[in-house]
Amino acid sequence: MIEGRALIGGIRQLNKSFVSADDVAKRAGVSRSAVSRTFTPGASVSDETRQRVMAAAQALGYHVNQLARGLMRSESGIVCLVVSEMDTPYRARLVRALTHELQRAGKISMLINTDRSDGSVDAALRQTLHYRADASILLSGLPDKAITKLCLDSGQRIVLINRDDEIDGPFRINLDDGHAARVTVSAFLRAGCRHLALANSAVGTPSLMARERGFVAAAAEFGLDVTVVRHGNTVYESGRKIAQTLFAEPKQPDAVFCVNDLMAFGLMDGARHDFGLRIPEDVCVVGFDDIEQAAWASYALTTFSQPVDEIVKNSIAWLANHGGESQPEVRSINLHAPMIWRKSIRGMQRPIS
Numbered sequence: 001m002i003e004g005r006a007l008i009g010g011i012r013q014l015n016k017s018f019v020s021a022d023d024v025a026k027r028a029g030v031s032r033s034a035v036s037r038t039f040t041p042g043a044s045v046s047d048e049t050r051q052r053v054m055a056a057a058q059a060l061g062y063h064v065n066q067l068a069r070g071l072m073r074s075e076s077g078i079v080c081l082v083v084s085e086m087d088t089p090y091r092a093r094l095v096r097a098l099t100h101e102l103q104r105a106g107k108i109s110m111l112i113n114t115d116r117s118d119g120s121v122d123a124a125l126r127q128t129l130h131y132r133a134d135a136s137i138l139l140s141g142l143p144d145k146a147i148t149k150l151c152l153d154s155g156q157r158i159v160l161i162n163r164d165d166e167i168d169g170p171f172r173i174n175l176d177d178g179h180a181a182r183v184t185v186s187a188f189l190r191a192g193c194r195h196l197a198l199a200n201s202a203v204g205t206p207s208l209m210a211r212e213r214g215f216v217a218a219a220a221e222f223g224l225d226v227t228v229v230r231h232g233n234t235v236y237e238s239g240r241k242i243a244q245t246l247f248a249e250p251k252q253p254d255a256v257f258c259v260n261d262l263m264a265f266g267l268m269d270g271a272r273h274d275f276g277l278r279i280p281e282d283v284c285v286v287g288f289d290d291i292e293q294a295a296w297a298s299y300a301l302t303t304f305s306q307p308v309d310e311i312v313k314n315s316i317a318w319l320a321n322h323g324g325e326s327q328p329e330v331r332s333i334n335l336h337a338p339m340i341w342r343k344s345i346r347g348m349q350r351p352i353s
Contacts, residue, residue, distance in 0.1 A: 081136075310335050
């Protein structure tokens with residue numbers, strides 16, 4: 001509490017060298033409270049008073065100090081996005097959509113870029129506490145559950161995307177990865193494929209492992225084994241490397257489920273250019289994410305579309321509806337990722353997704 005008062009006092013002291021609300025009130029010929037109401041969304045103020053205040057503010061170059069106002073309400077308006085693999089197309093699309101909607105909601109986005117080490121992610125989360133962020137949205141599967149609890153204990157609201165934390169407090173958004181895996185097995189069987197493989201990274205995040213477990217379990221229901229190969233990060237190069245492993249074997253797979261589109265692209269290029277295989281005639285491939293490049297003619301990849309708009313809508317709605325000091329209700333939702341049917345699977349009959 002003392003730290004907060006000191007910070008507010010410092011902000012007030014700094015503002016003495018700038019135009020104040022009192023200066024605007026004096027020039028507009030209105031009260032100080034009228035200036036405050038003019039710049040408070042939803043507050044009652046007459047049109048005439050609003051016009052006089054806005055004209056005075058523009059003439060003096062006055063801007064509301066939202067940081068000081070937020071601290072006085074014990075809210076900073078800051079929402080931190082804790083992100084890894086920012087250079088991947090899916091993650092970039094999700095960050096772009098989240099920041100756009102947060103801005104529309106009047107929030108300040110703080111983007112914290114992390115690498116693949118738990119230490120980096122944990123340090124980034126701790127950093128959000130120093131900036132008195134109201135909430136954090138975790139777009140990475142890596143941060144330790146204890147760090148998430150630390151943020152909750154410090155008063156932050158947390159949105160977890162594609163994580164499996166079983167702790168009270170956060171709002172969790174996950175995909176029905178198991179369903180997508182079952183749909184993939186069904187599509188491969190309809191295409192006449194019987195030698196199945198799965199290409200995964202070695203990262204081991206909850207969503208990726210859920211796709212792997214779901215695919216292996218669905219194949220087992222039909223008495224089929226799955227060759228599972230894990231390598232590196234979820235990037236193009238890992239898919240290319242896995243192709244070297246899978247297609248060098250005497251018994252090559254005739255169908256491969258890749259846990260994301262980038263790995264699928266690498267595997268497809270490896271199959272074609274290193275082993276002379278045709279897609280889908282010799283090997284069928286399914287990805288996940290439905291990034292822009294999946295629709296390019298060179299790949300025409302059958303994949304699952306991440307419901308980015310729904311993820312963003314649910315995140316923003318939860319943050320907007322659970323402000324103040326009340327503890328948010330524990331919630332968890334599973335969203336559906338529909339299959340986008342293209343040309344990387346033999347046959348034209350689409351499986352039910």
